[in-house]
Amino acid sequence: MQVSKRVILTFPASLAGTPVTYRLVKDYNLVMNILRAKVIPKDEGRLVLELSGEKKDIEAGLIFLKEKGVSIEALAKDIHLDEESCVHCGFCTAVCFQDALSMNPETWKLEFNREKCVLCEQCVDICPMGAIQIKF
Amino acid sequence: MKSFDEINERIKQGKAVVLTAEEVIPLAKEKGIKEVAEKVDVVTTATFGPMCSSGVFLNFGHSDPPIKMNRVLLNDVPAYAGLAAVDVYLGASALSEKEGAFYGGGHVIEELVAKKRIMLRAMGCKTDCYPLEHIETTITIDTINQAILCNPRNVYQNYAAATNSSQRTLYTYMGSLLPRFGNVAYSTSGQLSPLINDPEYRTIGIGTRIFLGGGTGYIIGEGTQHNPGQLKDQNGVPLGPAGTLCVKGDLKQMSARYLRGARIKGYGVSLFVGIGIPIPILDEAMAEAVTISDERIYTSIYDYGIPRRSRPSYGRINYHQLRSGYIKLDDKTVPTNPVSSYAMAREIAAILKDWISNGDFFLIQPVQQLPKDVLLKPMDQNI
Missing domain, CATH: 3.30.70.20 (Alpha-Beta Plaits)
Structure with missing residues (x-):
């Protein structure tokens, strides 16, 4: 089942140079729409994303992000x-x-x-x- | 030829044919001007937009002991008290001394109309007849004597559209103007706009009864900055800001739906005012005037990126093009946006039509025409 979910991702400074979002597209087959992004070198980064894809792929993608040290909040705004x-x-x-x-x-x-x-x-x-x- | 008296007689008998300035356009296309002149008695026009030159005279009634107020705050918004003891004028664009540009006179006026309780604080100068020096109380529109909406300048006959050549967003009374010609903002209700439908001021004049803020009001003169000499095109429509009206009405009969306090980012506070004006179809010339449509109404586009009195013009454009959502400015396609409400103007024109059709509203022949020979002066800066 295709679903979409809006999330706020907070990246630790150590991940700022890692192409995390690329993996979501390539490995988890997710379509993403970047709603907002703020990435400052050597500082925390914030990304507001709308993810669309199979429900199980979204779940697996979010687990991948968690393991990488990205904190995830659902966008309730x-x-x-x-x-x-x-x-x-x-x-x-x-x-x-x-x-x-x-x-x-x-x-x-x-x-x-x-x-x-x-x-x-x-x-x-x-x-x-x-x-x-x-x-x- | 019809007279005001004949039209009023038809309204009284419930026989008057009343159309809005939008409805009369297809009728003229189909049947011609002559038939419009014969069949239609009244055409209603309207506008609903921010009109900063608006305000109310209030009389609070006398306190015991009495006070001669010389500084007055209504919900922390200062009102002018240089009148008799408990008379003030509260201007729509006066800013709150506590909340600055977020709250002001326009909001107090809307809340008065909505029958909300308003905090009144006044300081007085002690005299033998007015011994009290300070008072604090609350008022509502029902506890005070008069509340008279009296707006020195409303209902501009056409208004220039605005754009911005500069490198930064400008926050103006025409709304946000995005950098590098990012948008064009326009404010007139075009084919529904009152003075555009009577460009020679033949029927709109001193004494004309109007829809004002949901109640009835009157035109009491030309407005400030009245500029009847504005350049006109071959359709007789001025190509920029021209005539203006000074209007008055009893605030106690009005409705907060048609008087709305507004905060305009980076500019300040204002009041959206709803005004509807009936135009009697006295003859073929008036029938011709009221059937004007957006395609034939042009305005000038001014560059607000140049912060001077005379701003450079980027040519002329008609309201049909402005309302299409995009216009061409040189070779660039630029989005357009309104800053006055056409939907509300339509609603007001329809209400006024109902009032007249139902015999609840009669026309008044102006007791005097608006001046057509005054000149708009710039300020004489001489020191």
Whole structure:
């Protein structure tokens, strides 16, 4: 069964030079979408990934990461759009590079496509109504 | 030819034909201007966007002992108190002294309308008739005397679109402008926009009754920075910011759905105001004016990357192109985004249409036309 899972990976400094994600693709046949990455040489690295593939492959891939010393958290964070508060002004669509937030050209109402969202959080401060929030 | 009185008589009899400024466009295409002039009585227009030049006059009633307020805070937002003892003017863009750019006058106005309790703190100057020096209490819109929305500049007749040539993101009242021409932001409701549908101010003038913030209000004059001399195209539409309106209404009848406090990142606080204006179809010239569509309304694109009063222009573009989501700027394809709500403007135009169709709202013939000969001056900086 194909599934997808969003995870936050924290790499110890010692692993910063190791191509760990390559192994996930090559050995575990996983498709990955990097949502966010922060890797500083000689320091801890953080990677937010969406992994898709067979359920058993994802599980095996995550065990591989654990054995390498990578700590794993499930990504429970989500963008929440308060539709009661939204006035469909369009301010947020200016900063959404993924087109996850867009104006419907018929209704001119704001539409949020969660699938496209990479949680960059740019829209959160931009919304004049404070209608977009990060939920944990 | 129809008069205001004849149209009002038809509204009274429940016979008036009322359409929104969007609905009248296909009718004109199908049947022609002449038939629109004959059949349609009123066309409704609307806009819903951030309008910083907005605010409310409040009268709190007198305390015992009385106070002559000279410094007033409402939920920590300062209001102007240089009026009589317990009168103030709270501006939409005034910032909270505690929360800065996250909360301000626009939010207090929205909360007043929503009947929320507001903290009032006032300092006074002690006099024989006003002995109290300090007061702290809470108010709601129902416990005070008047609450009068009075906005010195709303409803711009067209507004320039904005882009950014610089190397960094600019946070402006037109929203975020991304570096290197990353986007173009536009603010007018185009074919629904009130003054674009009456470009010569024939029916919109002093005394016109309007939908204001969910209640009824009135146009009480031209707005500040009214610029009727703006360059016009062959359709008679100004190619940039032109006429403006000063409007007034009783805040106590309004609704928080159509008056929304806003915080605009890197800029400050404002108030989204919903306004709807009816246009009577007096003759064929008015029928022609109200059938204008987005393809025929052009605006200029200004570069906010140059922080000067006169910003360089990147040409003209119509609202049909702006609303398509992308435009060509030189050879680059640039995404566009609105910063005023077309969905809410549509909703307001439809409500005003219902009010008139149901005989709950009558038109007022202006007691005086808006000026057409004033010039917009820059500041005289002379020291």
